[in-house]
Amino acid sequence: MNHRLQRRGVLAATLVAPFLIAGCAYSTGARGQIDAQNSWQGRLSVRVDAAPVQTLSAAFELRGSPERGELTLASPLGTLLAQAHWEPGTVQWRTPQESRSFPDLPTLAHQLTGTPLPLAALFDWLHGIPTQVDGWEPDLRDIGQGRITAQRLSPAPKATVRVVLDR
Numbered sequence: 001m002n003h004r005l006q007r008r009g010v011l012a013a014t015l016v017a018p019f020l021i022a023g024c025a026y027s028t029g030a031r032g033q034i035d036a037q038n039s040w041q042g043r044l045s046v047r048v049d050a051a052p053v054q055t056l057s058a059a060f061e062l063r064g065s066p067e068r069g070e071l072t073l074a075s076p077l078g079t080l081l082a083q084a085h086w087e088p089g090t091v092q093w094r095t096p097q098e099s100r101s102f103p104d105l106p107t108l109a110h111q112l113t114g115t116p117l118p119l120a121a122l123f124d125w126l127h128g129i130p131t132q133v134d135g136w137e138p139d140l141r142d143i144g145q146g147r148i149t150a151q152r153l154s155p156a157p158k159a160t161v162r163v164v165l166d167r
Contacts (some may be wrong), residue, residue, distance in 0.1 A: 039063040040126055042146065042165040048115055049158040066105065066120035084108065115159060118150070125150065126163070 045057040058073040058081055067088060073081040082095045091102040093112075102108040109117040121138070124131035128143045139149040146165030152158060 038065055038069075038123065038127075040165055042163060044164070045160075045162045046113070046117075047160045048113055049156075050114060054113065062126075066123055115157060117159070117161070122150075122161070126165075 039062065041061045042059070043057065044060050045055070047056075048054040058075065059078070060074070061072045063070050064086075067086075069086055071082075071084045073083070075081055080096060082093065084094075085092045086105055086108075089103065091105055091108045093100045093102065093108060102111065105119045106116060109115075109119055118133040118136050121131040121133045121136070125138050125140060125143075125148050128140055130138055130140050132138075135154050136150055136152045139151075142148070146167060148161075148163040148165075150161045152160075
């Protein structure tokens, strides 16, 4: 796998991660605070059926909202893969190899995965709210057991996001 595809996979994971972050409030100074009441952690996987297929599995911690938050992705062994911090007008993306800025979460998701991901709706899904997004089908039947699945069937490429929350 070439470096660009590898980077896209890690980025895809980072974009999906805003599902699950836990911990204390993160202060952003004069710009405000992240809402510690909205925090999750667990595991997530993302699959984008593009050519070639892109997959990512990672442990994650997610805290905040679509407007202001932070996400940390780690390998199964606990190695840091990526971190994202966002607030209105800016998203900072950091991996052990690079640091990049984006104007918003949708742009970050598209740049990293090559396809749009419904990041704002993910926060609702984590709260058990079945927010509808064109082309996406959230399955919240197992939210009581800490499991969420969402699939995009159209437009292509097909994409699947799975979240398993820690108890």
